[in-house]
Amino acid sequence: MARRYDPERRTRIIDAALRVIAADGIAGLSHRTVAAEADVPLGSTTYHFGSLDELLTAALRRSNENFAQALRDSEVGGAVPSGEGTGAGLADELTRVLGEWFAGERGAIELEYELYLAALRRPALRPVAAEWTESAVEVLSARTDPATARALVALMDGVCLQVLLTGSAFDAAYTREMLTRVVEGCA
Template sequence: MATGHADPRRRERILAATLDHIAEEGVAGVSHRRIAARAGVPLGSMTYHFGGMDELLREAFTRFADRIVAVFDEHLSRAATREEAREAVTDLVHTLSDGPRRDLILAQELYTLAARRPEYRQLTRAWMRRSRELLERHFDPGTARQLDALVEGLTLHRALDDEAPHDRALTHQAVTRITAGA
């Protein structure tokens, strides 16, 4: 591992360590000292690379949102027909809800932060806008907005229902109902 300011991956390690820390302990447990230790960098690197805790959190959550948008894009870009788009949305719900619990926790931490602080609401609005734009490749804007909410809600419900999360057929039925008139 390279050391000093010449370490080209230091900033990336700090961002990754921030997301890992948030996933394990929540935003409330974040501190420069904890993130530096987790990233294996000197404490001074924190202020060298980031103007403060808000800049670090915004950049880390932006990175997280970018990755989720990329998952949306990966699924939706394969669809050529309306039915393929419905299948893609169904697959998306199941990919996200069956994926790493870390992603679910990070999303909820971001939503909680956004509920309290306007600068994070801007970040979540940008994330939702980008998700809806991908859905709008296949559906009108109103339907895309409903589908985006459905994806978020079903992902959360499937991920948290340990007893009997609904199956793919039920997800597809919900997607079809929303898109039937589109």
């Protein structure tokens, strides 16, 4: 029997891994569960990803694209709008982006942070987690200096983790105030 050409198989496997992790956590991830979810032979998952760390790395990289793209698509990644101060304008825009992110499906945010935090125990994921931080800092550096950009990313991570871990609602006013303090305090 001839092999079937399936150029999208790798992508489908990564998407299936994200669905498995969203449903069952990283503990539920295996080549077998991903193959079943992707409706591909088990050998396909091991062909494309020799280890679970390779599969998790690809899943984290895909997941990272979401928030970084949201930052790039917002006014955060562009020049300061005319007549708008850097501090308040940047804080407002970041608050808006976070608010929209939390207004979406909470499970997607939980998935992204579960993968991001998996790097604590899986050293292979650390460079990909660092890529996310660096891409966010790069986008924010268009509006502020790199040190302030890094502080803003750290603050946004902290706010997101607190909301996720406490189950509380996203507090836009508090977030805007804290972001403004960082931007204006570093100016």
